[in-house]
Amino acid sequence: MEFSGISSYVVSLAIMAGIYAVFCLGLNIQWGYTGLFNIGIAGFFCIGAYTSAMITTPMPSGIYAQYVHQIFGLNLPFVFGLMGAAIVCGVVALLIGIPTLRLGEDYLAIATLGIAETIRLIFNNEQWLANGPRGLMDMPQPFHSVVSPQNYNYIYLIITVIAMVIIYFAIEKAIRSPWGRVLRAIREDEGSASMSGKDVFNFKMQSLIFGSMVMGIGGALYAHYTKAISPSVFTPLYGTFIIWVMLMAGGSGNNKGAILGAYVIWGIWVGTKFVTDFLPYTLQSRAPYIRFLIIGILLEVILIYRPQGLLGEEKKISKLLD
Amino acid sequence: MIELIVYGIVLGSIIALGAIGLTMVYRIVGFANFAHGEFMTGGAYVALFVVTILLPWIGFPDSRFVPLSFGWRMVIAFPIAMAVVAILAIALDKILYKKLRAKKSGPVILAMASLGASFIIRMTILIIWGSDYIFYRPGLMRPALDLPLSVKIRPDQIFIFCAAIFLVILLHLFLKRTKMGKAMRATADNTDLALVTGIDTERIIAWTWAIGGGLAAAGGVLYGIDVQLHPGMGWNFLIPIFAATILGSIGNIYGALIGGFVIGIAQQVSTAFLAPTYKLAVAFMIMILILLIRPQGIFGKE
Numbered sequence: 195m196e197f198s199g200i201s202s203y204v205v206s207l208a209i210m211a212g213i214y215a216v217f218c219l220g221l222n223i224q225w226g227y228t229g230l231f232n233i234g235i236a237g238f239f240c241i242g243a244y245t246s247a248m249i250t251t252p253m254p255s256g257i258y259a260q261y262v263h264q265i266f267g268l269n270l271p272f273v274f275g276l277m278g279a280a281i282v283c284g285v286v287a288l289l290i291g292i293p294t295l296r297l298g299e300d301y302l303a304i305a306t307l308g309i310a311e312t313i314r315l316i317f318n319n320e321q322w323l324a325n326g327p328r329g330l331m332d333m334p335q336p337f338h339s340v341v342s343p344q345n346y347n348y349i350y351l352i353i354t355v356i357a358m359v360i361i362y363f364a365i366e367k368a369i370r371s372p373w374g375r376v377l378r379a380i381r382e383d384e385g386s387a388s389m390s391g392k393d394v395f396n397f398k399m400q401s402l403i404f405g406s407m408v409m410g411i412g413g414a415l416y417a418h419y420t421k422a423i424s425p426s427v428f429t430p431l432y433g434t435f436i437i438w439v440m441l442m443a444g445g446s447g448n449n450k451g452a453i454l455g456a457y458v459i460w461g462i463w464v465g466t467k468f469v470t471d472f473l474p475y476t477l478q479s480r481a482p483y484i485r486f487l488i489i490g491i492l493l494e495v496i497l498i499y500r501p502q503g504l505l506g507e508e509k510k511i512s513k514l515l516d
Numbered sequence: 517m518i519e520l521i522v523y524g525i526v527l528g529s530i531i532a533l534g535a536i537g538l539t540m541v542y543r544i545v546g547f548a549n550f551a552h553g554e555f556m557t558g559g560a561y562v563a564l565f566v567v568t569i570l571l572p573w574i575g576f577p578d579s580r581f582v583p584l585s586f587g588w589r590m591v592i593a594f595p596i597a598m599a600v601v602a603i604l605a606i607a608l609d610k611i612l613y614k615k616l617r618a619k620k621s622g623p624v625i626l627a628m629a630s631l632g633a634s635f636i637i638r639m640t641i642l643i644i645w646g647s648d649y650i651f652y653r654p655g656l657m658r659p660a661l662d663l664p665l666s667v668k669i670r671p672d673q674i675f676i677f678c679a680a681i682f683l684v685i686l687l688h689l690f691l692k693r694t695k696m697g698k699a700m701r702a703t704a705d706n707t708d709l710a711l712v713t714g715i716d717t718e719r720i721i722a723w724t725w726a727i728g729g730g731l732a733a734a735g736g737v738l739y740g741i742d743v744q745l746h747p748g749m750g751w752n753f754l755i756p757i758f759a760a761t762i763l764g765s766i767g768n769i770y771g772a773l774i775g776g777f778v779i780g781i782a783q784q785v786s787t788a789f790l791a792p793t794y795k796l797a798v799a800f801m802i803m804i805l806i807l808l809i810r811p812q813g814i815f816g817k818e
Binding site: 229430431442 | 548550616623625627628629633635639640646751754755758762791793794800803807811
């Protein structure tokens with residue numbers, strides 16, 4: 195492979211890892227700092243991607259209107275797509291939080307799992323909503339006319355990294371504030387947090403919404419990168435499970451760890467493809483399953499032997515206090 | 517409508533087999549086992565292996581109990597599937613959950629580990645059998661019987677209901693009559709008190725996994741007989757069995773049984789108004805409703 199081929203491959207890898215890093219940061223707010231067990235990330239991934247797609251594309255017209263159905267098409271710029279994705283995901287998080295956040299921690303897990311599956315079913319079955327199983331295509335890419343199409347990924351890498359860095363600093367700021375200290379107090383001991391006069395339900399809700407909004411942005415970044423989305427993308431495997439492995443590998447409760455984990459696990463995931471390419475031809479069609487098996491075993495190994503992940507949690511009491 | 521309710525009872529008896537094991541593991545081992553659906557899938561595929569590969573290989577003759585769709589091969593495969601998944605569940609506990617318990621990991625970490633285990637089991641099945649839909653006995657005409665009230669039902673479905681009820685009665689007798697059963701009920705009621713009275717909790721946990729895994733496997737095989745096999749079948753049962761468990765109050769075996777029937781009937785009746793693919797969402801909506809109205813379930817204490 196010539197140099198430009200390799201570098202464009204590395205860039206596409208870095209973009210996907212960066213998008214996953216955004217999801218890891220969102221999950222880190224919920225799980226790493228608050229102890230909320232959200233296993234329906236795929237649902238927020240899906241909603242974020244579709245919302246941004248429909249905000250930024252025009253309503254299909256002419257001959258396309260016969261083949262492509264979507265409930266709305268606003269034709270607004272990319273930034274509105276990101277914001278819309280975050281807002282809609284925040285609303286969904288609010289709705290899922292109301293029945294579950296007062297109950298034990300596993301209720302949220304079951305409910306988020308259920309909502310993710312339900313969302314996928316709805317997008318698959320309702321043609322009028324977002325074109326059913328065929329999904330949506332041709333989401334606009336910002337600054338597309340600046341460079342030639344084969345070099346566009348460099349621009350998108352910069353956009354992804356900027357989004358990731360802004361989200362990173364926003365979370366760091368929030369977590370070091372009194373608000374963030376309450377979240378960690380809730381994670382450690384709900385009882386004593388509420389005895390200190392903190393409204394545990396409210397803080398959990400804010401954390402769930404904040405994290406889900408970040409996930410919505412992740413979904414939007416994904417939609418405009420691949421330019422084609424369909425419900426089959428947002429499976430529990432690609433949409434939820436691998437993100438959990440990333441966060442646990444990097445170190446939950448550590449935003450640098452969340453980003454590192456995304457890059458390391460995405461690297462391993464892509465790397466295993468090179469290994470499975472050596473498999474005999476008859477086994478090639480089963481290769482993705484073998485790769486996911488490896489990722490699954492990796493999670494168990496992390497949970498047993500290194501539950502703190504690569505980096506472990508950072509102490510964040512005060513910069514004045516060590 | 518009556519026909520849909522009858523189908524719902526059949527589906528409900530399969531859900532109940534999953535939910536009873538889930539509720540026992542939830543209470544006695546102490547976490548939400550997200551791999552429980554995969555125990556169902558695992559059981560179905562172990563039975564497939566026995567019926568289509570192992571028994572033909574040793575030259576066991578094929579037979580069929582007309583009008584049912586299966587014969588002696590399935591009668592042998594059924595308990596083998598239950599036993600294999602029971603052993604698998606105990607093995608998972610020994611190599612995974614026990615280590616996490618020893619590290620004092622919280623129930624959420626155990627639940628996460630079980631989510632990982634569910635993917636490991638599903639991927640293993642996908643690697644071996646691929647992602648196709650498979651029948652235990654392909655190409656068989658399976659005519660339905662005409663019952664009163666214009667209910668059409670296949671003989672297999674009557675068998676499924678009877679088999680599930682038979683297993684539940686066995687479990688009931690085990691819990692009421694045997695020493696181990698009584699010890700399990702004691703542990704479920706109050707783990708600390710059980711420890712003080714000298715009950716070996718690790719043994720109780722192993723038995724719980726065995727029963728939970730075995731019943732789930734039975735549910736998977738029965739679903740395979742009723743419909744067909746698919747590596748994602750157990751994952752699709754996960755939300756219904758959790759809904760049944762929560763509806764019947766976590767830890768309550770008879771609650772899980774009733775919850776299973778309620779969810780099964782609701783799922784089937786919903787097909788009169790909704791696309792059948794929404795069955796899973798129906799189970800989910802019922803679960804959300806219970807969480808809003810009565811989170812402790814119908815048999816839970818205030």
